[in-house]
Amino acid sequence: MSVIYILLSVSVVIGVAFFVIFLMAVKSGQYDDDYTPSVRMLFEDELVKKESSNTSKKTKTD
Numbered sequence: 001m002s003v004i005y006i007l008l009s010v011s012v013v014i015g016v017a018f019f020v021i022f023l024m025a026v027k028s029g030q031y032d033d034d035y036t037p038s039v040r041m042l043f044e045d046e047l048v049k050k051e052s053s054n055t056s057k058k059t060k061t062d
Contacts, residue, residue, distance in 0.1 A: 025031065
């Protein structure tokens with residue numbers, strides 16, 4: 001029965017340690033996405049072209 005208490009306490013300590021490490025990584029900017037905004041800029045023109053072609057089709061039919 002004492003083994004269960006030891007295993008439970010060790011697992012709680014490990015869980016808290018991983019949580020603290022995760023919080024430190026988030027605060028240090030580990031999960032900031034610096035790549036996607038630069039790539040999104042390249043594909044923004046295609047989205048604008050599609051939207052403008054859709055609106056021009058709507059104005060031709062009106």
